[in-house]
Amino acid sequence: MTEITMPKLGESVTEGTIENWLVKVGDRVSEYDPVCEVNTAKVTAEVPSVHDGVITEILAAEGETVDVGAPIYKIDIDGGADGKPAAKEVFETAENKTEEEGVRSNKPDVKAQPAGRRLSPVVMRLIGEHGIDIEELEGTGFNGRITKKDVEKYLAEGPIKQPDQAVNPPAAEKERPAVSERESSVKSGESIKVSGVRKEIAKRMVQSKTEIPHAWLMMEVDATNLVNLRNKHKARFKEQEGYNLTFFSFFVKAVSEVLKDYPILNSSWDGDTITVHDDINLSIAVANEDKLFVPVIKNADERSLTGIAKSISTLAHKARSNQLTGDDMAGGTFTVNNTGAFGSIQSMGIINQPQVAILQVESIVKKPVFIGDMLAARHMVNLCLSIDHRVLDGLVAGQFLKAVKEKIENLNPDADSVY
Amino acid sequence: MAKLSYLDAIRDALFVAMEQDDNVFVLGEDVGKKGGVFKVTEGLQEKFGEMRVLDTPLAESNIVGTSVGAAMMGKRPVAEIQFAEYILPAVNQILNEAAKVRYRSDNDWNAPMVIRAPFGGGIHGALYHSQSIESIFVSTPGLKVVVPSTPADAKGLLMAAIKDNDPVLFFEHKKAYRLLKGEVPEGDYTIPLGKADVKREGDDITVITYGLCVNYAMQAAEQLSKEGYEAEILDLRTLYPLDKEAIIKAASKTGKVLLVTEDNLEGSLISEVSAIIGENCLYDLDAPIMRLAGPDVPSMPYAPPMEDYFMMNPDKIYNKMLELSEY
Numbered sequence: 001m002t003e004i005t006m007p008k009l010g011e012s013v014t015e016g017t018i019e020n021w022l023v024k025v026g027d028r029v030s031e032y033d034p035v036c037e038v039n040t041a042k043v044t045a046e047v048p049s050v051h052d053g054v055i056t057e058i059l060a061a062e063g064e065t066v067d068v069g070a071p072i073y074k075i076d077i078d079g080g081a082d083g084k085p086a087a088k089e090v091f092e093t094a095e096n097k098t099e100e101e102g103v104r105s106n107k108p109d110v111k112a113q114p115a116g117r118r119l120s121p122v123v124m125r126l127i128g129e130h131g132i133d134i135e136e137l138e139g140t141g142f143n144g145r146i147t148k149k150d151v152e153k154y155l156a157e158g159p160i161k162q163p164d165q166a167v168n169p170p171a172a173e174k175e176r177p178a179v180s181e182r183e184s185s186v187k188s189g190e191s192i193k194v195s196g197v198r199k200e201i202a203k204r205m206v207q208s209k210t211e212i213p214h215a216w217l218m219m220e221v222d223a224t225n226l227v228n229l230r231n232k233h234k235a236r237f238k239e240q241e242g243y244n245l246t247f248f249s250f251f252v253k254a255v256s257e258v259l260k261d262y263p264i265l266n267s268s269w270d271g272d273t274i275t276v277h278d279d280i281n282l283s284i285a286v287a288n289e290d291k292l293f294v295p296v297i298k299n300a301d302e303r304s305l306t307g308i309a310k311s312i313s314t315l316a317h318k319a320r321s322n323q324l325t326g327d328d329m330a331g332g333t334f335t336v337n338n339t340g341a342f343g344s345i346q347s348m349g350i351i352n353q354p355q356v357a358i359l360q361v362e363s364i365v366k367k368p369v370f371i372g373d374m375l376a377a378r379h380m381v382n383l384c385l386s387i388d389h390r391v392l393d394g395l396v397a398g399q400f401l402k403a404v405k406e407k408i409e410n411l412n413p414d415a416d417s418v419y
Numbered sequence: 420m421a422k423l424s425y426l427d428a429i430r431d432a433l434f435v436a437m438e439q440d441d442n443v444f445v446l447g448e449d450v451g452k453k454g455g456v457f458k459v460t461e462g463l464q465e466k467f468g469e470m471r472v473l474d475t476p477l478a479e480s481n482i483v484g485t486s487v488g489a490a491m492m493g494k495r496p497v498a499e500i501q502f503a504e505y506i507l508p509a510v511n512q513i514l515n516e517a518a519k520v521r522y523r524s525d526n527d528w529n530a531p532m533v534i535r536a537p538f539g540g541g542i543h544g545a546l547y548h549s550q551s552i553e554s555i556f557v558s559t560p561g562l563k564v565v566v567p568s569t570p571a572d573a574k575g576l577l578m579a580a581i582k583d584n585d586p587v588l589f590f591e592h593k594k595a596y597r598l599l600k601g602e603v604p605e606g607d608y609t610i611p612l613g614k615a616d617v618k619r620e621g622d623d624i625t626v627i628t629y630g631l632c633v634n635y636a637m638q639a640a641e642q643l644s645k646e647g648y649e650a651e652i653l654d655l656r657t658l659y660p661l662d663k664e665a666i667i668k669a670a671s672k673t674g675k676v677l678l679v680t681e682d683n684l685e686g687s688l689i690s691e692v693s694a695i696i697g698e699n700c701l702y703d704l705d706a707p708i709m710r711l712a713g714p715d716v717p718s719m720p721y722a723p724p725m726e727d728y729f730m731m732n733p734d735k736i737y738n739k740m741l742e743l744s745e746y
Contacts, residue, residue: 120674120704120705120706121701121702121703121704121705122674122702122703122704122705123705124702125702125703141745141746142745142746145746147705147746148673148674148675148705149622149623149705
């Protein structure tokens, strides 16, 4: 019987949540058969079996978050330990790996081992001796390096935010009875375990919302031509291509074209520099019940309308069936969000860091509009743009949005092709 | 206390030492009638006579060899080598004889002698009159190597060197001779050999150096202070044997160490200081140990812009100090 451990599903991944067991105790599996679905901060992946054999015990429940290297199930390998040499080799490698990773995850305190930050020996020693959480330290050295003096200052004066906390307690104490009253008067229902993806979403959202000074603007666009154009081709397109010609595809296409003229919206903020990207990779938000994914249409500017419609269809399908890979979601430079899909007519998007803007395409609504002095029934849609005001100003954002608006309004249902 | 130049302080030390002890005598090229090419020994021959202030032939091995013999017989010779780089013909007498005689004779013999030599550049002296040669001598147990950085230190250390019962090389920075002035205690005044000295207190960075560079580092530190950084400056004073305790203490205090010498970088004395810090202070270091030194070219050039490029100065030290402070 062999214990199988949680695999490392990405460079920086340290834990995974078991989403689903695809096998049960007693099931026979072949090598490479999927055993379970694991959800990490980055991706959801199927974990394949590394052996032929029979599952004898499942050690981690669905919904449980398990450290990389911790055992998740046991398997009785065909032929036992004396089986064919090849199988034994695999078995040994797996075990060695387990050992190694076990050692790694046994390190006492993750906070005391801050990966990825360059700490000098003295800083390392001081935070160890005083049990300091380095996240609370502010680095004043070169490139924000934490210097010995920073640690000494911290030790002498306490964390930077301490004064606030010191002021807060009385207020918090006053509040406490109210909270407990509420607790007793509100009957709590089901408590939902926060999944890895949810945690990651939460972290990113807090970071974006707190770090970026968001500014917001909205333009109303006459989408009547768009509606007519799409209606004209919709049925035949579906028949020929096998997927829908969505309104959203037109907006994504328009954005990818207009970004060429306003490259500053296709950039990222790095503190000291603003990097303008040559590639136009559009992130699109796709919700899957309780999760939000932002897969990327790579080089959207090089694709035809059909190509874009196809990418959207493929990515959305992958997202809904948990098949997106890290690659599918990497490299986005600007986000277009199809909030209209669920009927919203106005929304304020949170920018997807390190991007500098997000465009929300709202629901198309038929309403009376004045054209000159005439009242007409037109299909109207709101385009809502959130911008990072550190990088972009209202002027360029307005020009960009206006250009998208013109692209949509100038579609010609009689002449334009959808191919 | 009188305000003396670095040169006057050295002369004062010689006067006091010769008055105190009849066994002390001075020998070297032009030290007597001329009073030395830099006038360090001016007036000594008039005061103490030709038998205690000897003009010698231009033969350094002879000057040092004579000194070794006289010292072993109970005299306390103070030899002058006119320029430090001229010492090379006498290296055998220094390293093989003077430094090792006590060890070789199992304590039966010793050589209480001092060899004074002006070293260093920045005086348009070019190849034969600008070198730093201390690194040749700082790996021979039995020998002491001393470099003063102030007039008071020059007097106190030279008197201590003359009273020491083993050979001491005493290197005087020739640019410091008339550049540095300061209060110097009168009469008998000694500073213990083998002890480094904190010349300035600070808690942002530590600068460890010796000789004229101490003064340059002090100037740079005042400049740096305006940027809000305070430098601790440790003057090694004795280059061999090194004051390890003081080096470790000073380096550990700030965790950011800059080592400065006018010598060529590779294989210089500060490389050894760096090794001591690396071996003893790893868990107190907050930045890589930085070294600032002359380039690895054969000699100090003559042409002024090229000499400036080679020679240490306060600006160079300041820039490096700031870099380290901001690290």
